Every structure is written in structure tokens, then in C-alpha cells.
Amino acid sequence: MQKPFTITFSKAPKNACIHTDKTAYYHLPGLFEFYELYRIFLPLFREHREYFYDWCEIGSIYGAPADCLWGGGRVGYGDCDPEDVRELMDEYGISARLTFSNSLLCEEHLADKRCNELCRLFEKNGKAENGVIVHSDLLLDYLKKQYPGFYFVSSTTKVLTDFEELVKETDREDFRYVVPDFRLNKAWDKWETLTQSQRDKVEFLCNECCSFGCKDRRKCYETVSRKNLGEDCPEHECTASDVMGGYRFSKAMTNPGFIGINDIKETYLPMGFSHFKIEGRSLGSALVLEFLLYYMTKPEYQLHVREAVYLDNMLDLF
Structure with a gap:
């Protein structure tokens, strides 16, 4: 049973200020789903760096192909050739992360041919080290032995709302990064206690749209895990009062846990935090582009980036 959680916000640290020598690393969605978008965006980011904030970089792009047995957080939609994806990431020196965050894996699932083939392909050394986002310790132990070339990320699907549990997770040597539940985002007094x-x-x-008071988040993730395992189970029915209308970035911006660019520049970076994950694997490339514009692109150049992407007929606007 999931423990009830209580999160109390404190005021942002008074000494927060802009430190221009700090860099924010964004971890972007849609490694397989949005190949065509990144095929256009990455050359822009390299060749027209003046379009983008100088205080941010791309830390990784994450995702999993459609119907991937080890997948978890969101049902995969990408059907792009993994070889093409890997080549694009290698060309631009960007870390690729496989999202293998299924929480319900058993021993027999570890032999899955497709997932192991993906690991063999992406473990190969390129210009950047690649990683895997995991939930299951069973899978983590397997991957550490079979594919030692990866680094590992503790998935937000663990729903780490208890701060002490989160601290223990950051102390695990297995993980290079840990993604806490978004409801801890503004717990400033707690974040200041970390080394x-x-x-x-x-x-x-940063941009979660889920209701801040949701108590079924773990159940929602477990439903996705069951579906990826091929189980015949009912869809998870969200009981939040504001569930109608699906994801809206404008709605996410009103979420108490939302992290905007001013939060990043003026509070998180000065506090010594540098890594920020952008949600959006199942939302469509047009909306993901809006995330790239908001979080990475200077306002005066956003139209330049939109035009470059929209004029390519591969972008799916519907």
C-alpha cells in the first residue's frame, strides 16, 4: 500500500541569484517517437547556437519503442529504426537513454529478445555514454552484469514522495541520476540539506500535468507496466477532478510542482542542481516543440525555430 504523503512548501532561498557559470542539462522525451523532430532540431541547436540560451545544454534524449516489454512509465509509440536513432544521437554526441521502467518484471522477462537487442545496440560506445532508466532492481542487476557500458537512472515511476527514501536512493552507487516525484520539486528546506x-x-x-494531490500515480504506472507485459487489464481511470482535456502545457504551468525557466536560472542552478527532465513521450511532436521553445530557445528566435521545423513536412501536427 502506498504511504500517504504530506509535502509542505517553504519559500525559495532568499540568496538565490543568477549564476551565469552554471549549466542546466535537459533530458528530453521521445528518443524513438520524435526522431523526425530531433533530426531537424539538433542541427539547428548546433549550427545556430545563438538561437538558444547559453546556460542550457541537452543532457540526453530518452524513450522506448512501441510495445517494449521492459517499458513502463508511458506506453511507447515510437516505431523508428533503432539504428537510425543511434546514428543520430552519435552524430550529435547526445546520450541516449532507454526507458525500461517496468515495475513488474519477473525473471522470465529478462530474456526478451527485442529489449536485449536494443541494449546491445545502444551500449556500444559512441561520442556520448548511453543510459537506461529503470524501476525494477531485478532488471537493474541483470543489466549491470550483461551491459556494463550503461549508466543507470532511477525512474520517477517509483513515486518517491518521502524525502528520506529519496536521499537513500541518491546514495545508491548504482544510479548516476535519480528522478524524484514532482511533488517534491518545491520542498526547498529539504533540498538545502543535501550534499x-x-x-x-x-x-x-519539470512539466508534469498530473494532479498535485493524486494518490493513484503508482497505480497508473503499474497499469502501463501490465499492458507492456501483455496482460489483459482495464485502463487506469484517473479520479482527479481536473483530468478532462488531457495534457495542456498551460495547465502544467499552474501546477504547484511546475519548474519554469526562471525557477531554473534563479533558484535551482544557484542551489547546485543541474539536471531537469521534460515530460512528453506520448504528447505529439508539435507540443514537444513548444517545450523546446520554452525551455531552450530565446524568445526573439522562437519563430525562427518554429519556421525551420514546421516547414519540414515530416512534422506531425495532428
């Missing part, structure tokens, strides 16, 4: 080495491992989920 710098612990802060270096925290990766905040």
Missing part, C-alpha cells in the same frame, strides 16, 4: 554530490544526482521532472 553537493547528492544534488548532482537529482533530476527534476
Whole structure:
């Protein structure tokens, strides 16, 4: 049974200020789903760096192909050729992360041919080290033995709302990064207690739209895990009062856990936090582009980026 949680916000640290020598690393969604978008965006990011904030970089792009047995957080939609994906990431020196966050894996699932083939392909050394986002310790132990070339990320699907549990997770040597539940995002008094080495491992989920008071988040993730395992189970029915209308970025911005660019520049970076995850694997490339514009692109150049992407007929606007 999931423990009830209570989160109390404190005021942001008074000494927060802009430190221009700090860099924010964004971890972007849709490694397989949005290949065509990144095929256009990444050259822009490299060749027209003046379009983008100089205080941010791309830390990784994460995702899993459609119907991936080890998948968990969201049902995969990408059907792009993994070889093409890997080549694109290698070309631009960007870390690729496989999202293998299924929480219900058993021993017999570890032999899955497709998932192991993906690991063999992406473990190969390129210009950037690749990683795996995991929930299951069973899978983690298997991957550490079979594919030691990966680094590992503790998934937000663990729903770590208890701060002490989160601290223990950051202290695990298995993980390079840990993604806490978004409801801890503004618990400033707690974040200030971490050492710098612990802060270096925290990766905040910025733009979650889920109801802040939701008590069924773990059940929702478990339903996705069951579906990826091929189980015949009912859809999870969200009971939040504001569930109608699906994901809206404008709605996410009103969430108490939302992290905007001013929060990143003026509070998180000065506090020594550098890693920020952007949600959006199942939302469509047009909306993901809006995330790239908001979080990475200077306002005066956002139209330039939109035009470059929209004029490519591969972008799915519907």
C-alpha cells in the first residue's frame, strides 16, 4: 500500500541569484517517437547556437519503442529504426537513454529478445555514454552484469514522495541520476540539506500535468507496466477532478510542482542542481516543440525555430 504523503512548501532561498557559470542539462522525451523532430532540431541547436540560451545544454534524449516489454512509465509509440536513432544521437554526441521502467518484471522477462537487442545496440560506445532508466532492481542487476557500458537512472515511476527514501536512493552507487516525484520539486528546506554530490544526482521532472494531490500515480504506472507485459487489464481511470482535456502545457504551468525557466536560472542552478527532465513521450511532436521553445530557445528566435521545423513536412501536427 502506498504511504500517504504530506509535502509542505517553504519559500525559495532568499540568496538565490543568477549564476551565469552554471549549466542546466535537459533530458528530453521521445528518443524513438520524435526522431523526425530531433533530426531537424539538433542541427539547428548546433549550427545556430545563438538561437538558444547559453546556460542550457541537452543532457540526453530518452524513450522506448512501441510495445517494449521492459517499458513502463508511458506506453511507447515510437516505431523508428533503432539504428537510425543511434546514428543520430552519435552524430550529435547526445546520450541516449532507454526507458525500461517496468515495475513488474519477473525473471522470465529478462530474456526478451527485442529489449536485449536494443541494449546491445545502444551500449556500444559512441561520442556520448548511453543510459537506461529503470524501476525494477531485478532488471537493474541483470543489466549491470550483461551491459556494463550503461549508466543507470532511477525512474520517477517509483513515486518517491518521502524525502528520506529519496536521499537513500541518491546514495545508491548504482544510479548516476535519480528522478524524484514532482511533488517534491518545491520542498526547498529539504533540498538545502543535501550534499553537493547528492544534488548532482537529482533530476527534476519539470512539466508534469498530473494532479498535485493524486494518490493513484503508482497505480497508473503499474497499469502501463501490465499492458507492456501483455496482460489483459482495464485502463487506469484517473479520479482527479481536473483530468478532462488531457495534457495542456498551460495547465502544467499552474501546477504547484511546475519548474519554469526562471525557477531554473534563479533558484535551482544557484542551489547546485543541474539536471531537469521534460515530460512528453506520448504528447505529439508539435507540443514537444513548444517545450523546446520554452525551455531552450530565446524568445526573439522562437519563430525562427518554429519556421525551420514546421516547414519540414515530416512534422506531425495532428
